[in-house]
Amino acid sequence: MQAQDIKDKLQILIEQASSIDPELARRLEHINRWVKHIKPGSLTAKPYVVAFLLEVITDSTVWLAIKSSPSIAEQTSKFEQMTPNERYWYSYLFPRWFSTVDSKFYIWKRKVMAGEFNQLDGDIIRSIAQNIVSRKGSFWQRYIADLSMATDLIVSNHQNKPLCIQVTSVGEEFNNRKYQDWHHAMQLWEIERGLFLSYNPQNTNFIHQLVNVALYNSDYLAKGKYLNFS
Amino acid sequence: MRKQQETKSNSQVDQFAEALAAARKMQQDWLTYGIDFVHIYVEDVDGDWLEKWGNDDIVGNCQLDHIKEFLVSNDEVAVRVRQLLGTSSLFDFALNLEELWRIPEAHHRLSAVRDLLVNEGNNLDMGLADSLVVKLDEILV
Numbered sequence: 001m002q003a004q005d006i007k008d009k010l011q012i013l014i015e016q017a018s019s020i021d022p023e024l025a026r027r028l029e030h031i032n033r034w035v036k037h038i039k040p041g042s043l044t045a046k047p048y049v050v051a052f053l054l055e056v057i058t059d060s061t062v063w064l065a066i067k068s069s070p071s072i073a074e075q076t077s078k079f080e081q082m083t084p085n086e087r088y089w090y091s092y093l094f095p096r097w098f099s100t101v102d103s104k105f106y107i108w109k110r111k112v113m114a115g116e117f118n119q120l121d122g123d124i125i126r127s128i129a130q131n132i133v134s135r136k137g138s139f140w141q142r143y144i145a146d147l148s149m150a151t152d153l154i155v156s157n158h159q160n161k162p163l164c165i166q167v168t169s170v171g172e173e174f175n176n177r178k179y180q181d182w183h184h185a186m187q188l189w190e191i192e193r194g195l196f197l198s199y200n201p202q203n204t205n206f207i208h209q210l211v212n213v214a215l216y217n218s219d220y221l222a223k224g225k226y227l228n229f230s
Numbered sequence: 231m232r233k234q235q236e237t238k239s240n241s242q243v244d245q246f247a248e249a250l251a252a253a254r255k256m257q258q259d260w261l262t263y264g265i266d267f268v269h270i271y272v273e274d275v276d277g278d279w280l281e282k283w284g285n286d287d288i289v290g291n292c293q294l295d296h297i298k299e300f301l302v303s304n305d306e307v308a309v310r311v312r313q314l315l316g317t318s319s320l321f322d323f324a325l326n327l328e329e330l331w332r333i334p335e336a337h338h339r340l341s342a343v344r345d346l347l348v349n350e351g352n353n354l355d356m357g358l359a360d361s362l363v364v365k366l367d368e369i370l371v
Contacts, residue, residue: 003272003279030329036283037325050268050275051260058253065246078246086250126264133261141257 006053007032013060020067024060027098031056038112045112052112052143059094059142066090085140085154088162088192096189097144108147124199124207125152125167131211137218150185151194155218163218165195167210170230179228186226193221198230293331296369297324307361314358315350323350331370339363 010032017025031053038049069075079087129139137157145151151164166182168175179196186194195217199206213229221227259267268275301308301320315323326346333339344359 001272003274003277004282006272006279007283026332030332033329035280037322038280038283046280047265047268047275049280050272051265054256054268054271058249058256062246062249062253065249069246081247082250086253122265126261129261141260 003050006050006057007035009057010053013057013064016064017060020064023099024063024095028056028060034108048112048143055143059090059144062090063094083138083140084156084160085138085162088154089140089142089145093145093149093189093191094142097148111147121152121167127207128167128210128214129153131207132215135211135215137211137215148185149189149191150182151191153214155214157215157218159219161193161218163193163195163214163221164191165197165214167197167199170198170200183226191226192223193217194226195221196226196228196230198228293370294324294328297327297331297366300365300369305365307358307365310355310358311347311362314347318350327366331366 010028014025014028014032017028035049035053038045066075066078069078079091082090125141129141132139132153132155137155139156140154140162141152142154145154145164149164150166152167153165154162155165156162164186168178175198182194182196185191195214197210197213199210203209217227217229256267256271259270263270298321301311301324311323312320323346327343330339330342330346333342340359340363343363344356347359347362
């Protein structure tokens with residue numbers, strides 16, 4: 001598809017959502033206007049804007065398919081077809097995001113333009129996700145979760161209990177500030193369990209070790225706990 | 231009648247299954263290709279689509295014009311807002327305000343304006359958000 005088709009898709013979803021879920025329609029309209037005002041500072045920003053829009057379109061389509069079910073029982077049956085991470089995302093975090101005034105949404109534009117989706121971080125997150133899959137765990141990655149909810153990945157393992165994780169390098173400046181922001185985001189979105197993971201890039205085996213900690217805690221971290229592991 | 235209902239229900243199941251499968255495939259593509267996965271879905275990612283997204287309803291947007299006029303005025307609240315913003319873009323701030331003004335519930339609007347101001351400056355006098363909301367209420371009827 002051509003990039004301009006994204007706008008048409010968004011418009012169609014706005015129309016559908018206006019009768020099925022007006023709060024989603026409002027958020028999609030907001031995104032439509034928001035994109036209009038993005039002035040890409042660098043060429044690298046565009047793929048991330050596209051990735052974000054594709055994600056929003058995909059997730060809204062899933063949501064509208066669920067919400068248009070004729071009965072609660074059918075909605076429930078659709079949620080049951082999902083993996084635990086997907087269910088946590090679609091039944092709780094995603095609808096909560098679009099129906100809440102997201103104060104961070106107003107600084108998204110700045111972040112996207114500044115290229116704060118860092119390719120290096122992205123590669124590390126992806127390596128972690130690949131390692132999780134190779135060890136039969138599962139993950140869910142969402143740009144919305146990254147930007148608004150301080151969550152790089154939602155991870156689950158044997159116990160099928162989703163855990164929100166944020167990963168950061170130990171040498172990073174303002175690390176303590178980042179931790180505080182993360183903790184605040186966990187509370188603000190009432191995320192069930194969270195893990196803040198710091199890694200040392202000098203350690204050659206850090207991906208494997210991070211995944212050990214993430215998978216273990218996804219099985220055993222208690223409800224309501226936000227753990228800082230560094 | 232029952233058959234019709236079943237057909238409708240089946241097609242909803244199909245839509246759902248299709249949508250969920252699409253979400254999973256996209257995630258798998260991200261896992262394989264990283265951010266480059268977007269090129270599988272969109273041919274002209276680096277084209278000028280973002281620049282052409284459409285300025286149609288910025289031009290002639292009365293609310294935005296009113297907000298901009300207010301922000302550059304000599305009104306005491308506008309002056310304080312400009313001081314708070316410092317070198318940040320007044321136009322971006324106006325766009326954000328216009329966006330926030332679409333929130334129907336007054337208390338949500340106020341708290342969103344507060345958040346917006348907090349993001350702009352460290353020494354925020356909370357009264358400023360209230361004053362700004364009162365002013366905008368007067369202007370944007």
